[in-house]
Amino acid sequence: MSMDRRTLLKGLAVAGAGAVAPVEASEKYAEAPDDAVGMLYDATKCIGCQACVTACKTANNMPGNRYNPPEDLSGDTKNIIRLYEEADETSYMKSQCMHCVDPGCCNACMIGAFKKREYGIVTWDPDRCIGCRYCQVACPYNIPKFQWNTGVPLIVKCELCNHIIHDPDTGTLREGALPGCCQACPKEAVIFGKYTDLIEDAKQRIADRPERYWGPDGEPKIFGLTDGGGTQVLYLADLNFEKLGLPTLGDEGTAKQAREIQHGIYRGFIAPVALYGVLGLVMWRNSRAAKKEEG
C-alpha cells in the first residue's frame, strides 16, 4: 500500500513538473507575418464624419448608416467612431478589430473558426463556430460581437474587408483595393497598408510633429507596436489611449501565459497518459489484494 502511494505521488510529480517547465509553443506568435497588412488610425486627423461607419456597413452588407449612428460595435456594426469629451479634452476614436499579432480569439477558438490567415488578417468561419463566445472572453479589446436576438446567430467583427482586398483565387492582394473604411475616409485619418510601412509612417509623423501626439512621460506612443504582443492596427492620438477606451496591456500577448500553462500540462500528452497508467496500476493492485483477502 505505501508502495502504491509512492508510485502515485511520483506520477503526480511528473504531471506537476510538466506544468512549470518552460515551453516553446509560443514562438509562432512572436511577430507579425512578413507579408502582414494593417491599418493606421490617427485620431488627430479624424473629423468624426462617420463616412467610414457607413462605408463599413456597405462593404459588409450590414443594416444602418451614419444618420442613425450605432453607439457601440454590435451584431450588425463592425466599425464605429466615438467622441471622447471631458473638460477641454476632445478626441474622436475609431474601434474595430485590432488584428492582433497573437490573437486571444484564435487561441480560444476550439476548432479554428477564428484564424489568423494570409497577411495576418484574423477572420471568422461560420462553419466551424458553435457560438460558445469564448472569443468574446478572450479578446482584450472586446471586439467580437454576437447576434443575441436571433435563433441562428453569427459572430461579427471586422475582417479587414478580407473579401474585398484579398483575391482567394490567386492568394494575392487585389491591386488598389482598400477596406471600406480606409477608402471612405476623406482625411486619411485611417489608412491601409503594409504593416512595416505603417510603422514607418507612424514614426515619421511623430518625428515631424512630436508635440501633436500623446505618450507616457511626453514620449509619443504608437499604440499597437508592442501592446498585448502587438496589433496590426496601429493608433496615434493626442490623448491617453486609456481615456479613448483602449486597455493597458503588457508587451506579451494575453494568450501567451494561458497557452504556456495549457501546453506545459499537456505537452506530448505525456502527463495524462502517465497519470492514467499509474492510476490504473494502483487500482488493479488494490483490487487484486482485495480478492486475495476474500480468498
Added chain:
Amino acid sequence: MAGHSHAQPVGGPLNKKFVTFMVIFLGLWVAVLAYRFIFGIGVVSGLTDYYPWGVWIAFDVVTGTALACGGYAIAILCYILNKGKYHPLVRPALLTSALGYSMAGLAIVIDVGRWWGVWRIPLGGFPDMGNYNWDSALLEVALCVMAYIGVLWIELGPAFLEKWESTSKSSALVGFAKAGLKFYDKALVWIIAMGVLLPTMHQSSLGTLMLLGGQKLHGLWYTPWIPLLFLISCVGMGYAVVVWESSLSSSLFKREREDSMLISLSGAMVVVTSLYLVLRFGDLIISGKVPLMFNSGWLSVVFWAEIGLFAVPLWMLASKQRRSHFPVMLRASILLMLAGSMYRFDTYITAYQPAPGQTYFPSFLEIFITAGVIALEISMYYFIVKRYPILGGVPAEASAQ
C-alpha cells in the same frame, strides 16, 4: 470490486404531488427553451457582448460540474488510496456526478448560439476534419466533459445491470446483464482510472479558461496557479456534496445514515481545504498582490467573504471533537460547497470586469432556465434511486428494530 453491492432500490410508488409539480414546472421550462431556441439568447437572458458568459456557464457548467465531483473525490479515496470502507458511498456519489455532468452538457447546448454544430467539436470540424486547436483550454474541457459523461454512466452501469439481472422477465436482457457484469468485473478498474483522470484534466482546465480573460480578470483571481486552485477546490466540494447528499437522501428516503464514515470523510476535507488556502494566499503573497486584498474596493470585500467561506468550515472541522458531531459536520460541508461555488462565480462573473461601466445581472428567464435544469436533475435522481440499486440498502426502521 464490481461484485454485487449492498445497494437496493428505495422502491414504493412515486410521490404524486412531486411528480405533478415537476411535470408542470418542466413543461413551462420546455416552453421557455423553445422561445430561446427560436428567438435567440438575448430575449431570455441578461447576457451582453461584454458579459458573454453568465449563470448558465458559471453555475450550470463550472459550478455544477464541480459540485458533481463527488464521484471523482470518492473514487480517489476508495480506489486509489484504497480505503475500501467508503464503498457504500460510491454509487450515490456516481449517480449525482453522472446527472450533474449530463445536466452541464445540456446547459452547454442551451448556452451556445450555434448549438447545431456541437457534433463538429469531437471531429475537429466537418467536412474539413481534424483541425483541433490544442492551444484552447476550452477544447480540452469540451472533449473531456463529453468523454466523462459517457464514463460516468458506464461506471454506474452495474446498478442498472444488477436490477435487470434480478428482475427482468426478458431472458435476453438477463443474459446481457450477466455478460455485462462479468465484463465490469475485469474492466472496471480501467474505467474508474479514466473516471479519475478526466476530471483531473478538465476541472483544472476550467480554471485555465479564464486566464485568457487577461487584464479583464481582477488580479486577486488571475493567477497562473488557477488550474491547481480549481482542481483542489473541486475535490473539497466533491466530499462536501457527498456528506450533504447522504444526509439528505437518508432523511428523505428513511435510510440509515453512514455517520461514522461521513465524519471520517471530514478529515479529507480538512486536508484539501487547508491546501487550497495555503496555495491561494501563498500565490498572492509571492506575486506581491497583498495590497490588492485591501485596496480593491468592493472586490476586496468579495475576496474576504470568499476566503471566510473556506476558513470558517475549516475551523469547524479542524478539531476532531467538533467534527464528530454530525450536524456541525453537515453545516461545514454546506459552507464548503458555497465556498467553492463562490470562488467559481467570482472568477467567472464578479471579478471579471471587461470594460468600465459594464455590468451583468441574470434575467428572470435566465435563472428560470437554470432552475429547470436543476429540476430535471432532481426528478431523474428521484426516479433512479426509487427504481435502481443506488442507496445503501438498510431502511432506518429495519435496523432500529
